[in-house]
Amino acid sequence: MNKRKVMWLVIKLLIAVWVIDSIVDPLIFEEGTFISHLLTPSAHEVFVRLLLIGILLFAVYNRTLLAKQKAVQHTAQESEERYRTLFENAHDMIQSVAPDGSFIFVNPSWIKKLGYTQEDLKTITMFDIIHPDCRDHCTAAFKRVMSGEAVNNIEATFISKNGRKIEVEGNVNVRSVDGKVIATQGIFRDITRRKKAEGQLAGLLKDVTRAKTEWEITFNNSMEIIILLDKDLNIIKHNKRFADFVELPPQELLGRKCYDFFTCNPTETGHCLGKIHDGELREWTEVKTNSGHWFYISHCPIFDENGKFLHSIVIASDVTSLKNTQQRLQDSEEELDSLFVNFVKAMVNALDAKSPWTKGHSERVAGYAEQIAKEMGLEDEKIILLRLASLLHDIGKIGTYDYLLDKPESLTEEEFEAVKKHPDQGTAILKGVKQLKDILPLIRYHHERIDGKGYPEGLKGEEIPLCARILHVADSFDSMTADRPYRSSPGKEYAISELKRCNGTRFDTRVVEAFLKILSNS
Ligand SMILES: [Fe+2]
Structure with missing residues (x-):
């Protein structure tokens, strides 16, 4: 009042x-x-x-x-x-310590986190629960507190009764009576999780920093051209390789349109860098520039966490040298193919020139064999081999005496034995040609019979390659429909009757049936 x-x-x-x-x-x-x-x-x-x-x-x-x-x-x-x-329910740890370090009292949270009992506190001091790594700076802080100074935000590591490290942060001050310090009072917060998170964050930052450094080194030292483009195709960043390629100072490139430098030739590639944002160049794409350089280009759009477009990374690899080498290789292959075809033609011409009676025989046999193979449903690859084998099947006759091939009378047994060597002779002539190795069995066995009475080995049935069986039928049919020095052509009807008569003995049944079907339709 x-x-x-x-x-x-x-x-x-x-x-x-x-x-x-x-x-x-x-x-x-x-x-x-x-x-x-x-x-x-x-x-x-x-x-x-x-x-x-x-x-x-x-x-x-x-x-x-x-x-x-x-x-x-x-x-x-x-x-x-x-x-x-507050004392009993505080989440933080509260302790009061005497000047000698012994505990006066602690709160329940302190007991719960550190695990010591009230009985334990009678036998230990504050220094017993401090980790050795921080004991020195805690001792120094304790002295400062005892001198009357309040210590705030001190960090320390406590050791629980079971040996677990607990990172803490707290404030400590003193309680005095008549100017004499009788106790310290401290309140500490468990920051173990925070310290762990800080450690993880530091590790993460370290990783990010290292990744950034690695990226910068890769970016600046890459042999590939790397450019970053905004949504309008303006260059917002590029590496040294790009500046070297366009032969301009780096400062003159930023903000320029990428197609100022990478205008492609649409007539040859059908693509253009201008289509980048249509998403058409996500995969590696081959591009030829107007300057004549070939590039493999990849495009990767970068978006933020909300899906908003940030920029595109374009990587362009100069493959001009590789493309030129590929072109030369392709030219060489085409030249080699042409050479091979001409070689086969030359061999066939040589055989035709050797005996006028067999002129055109190889081409006709190839035509019949190809028709039969198609009728039987053989794969294209086998048909190509069969046609080649048909053209060269009698090439071994180059090594046969001319008089035997042109003899108007029937051959003696001895002469016929000489003629029968032509499959082996043909194989021997061609065996050094790598591209012809797959047709050698067809040439060697084109006179084998299903019943095993053929030559040179007397193979039977399935022992004879299918294409050789086809070649045998085609060869025999053409021989029977052509004139020979020792006889006139018996005619097509006779040849057909012979095919039927020898079906299953000389000739393969499936082949004959396919050929008869072709002949009946022709
Ligand atoms: Fe032959």
């Missing part, structure tokens, strides 16, 4: 007691009037009235004092209760 209120209270009491006593006296003692007692009181009336006022003031003061004491006591109880609640 302030002075103004006290003064007003005294004045109010004075007026009240004065008035009431002035009323009471005439009524009780029947002396004088209310006015005389009010305005001209006697000395003892003044004394009584002042005494009453004093008693009332004392009562009021006493009551006020008691109320204050109760309020202070209530506040203290509430404060203690709040502190106890």
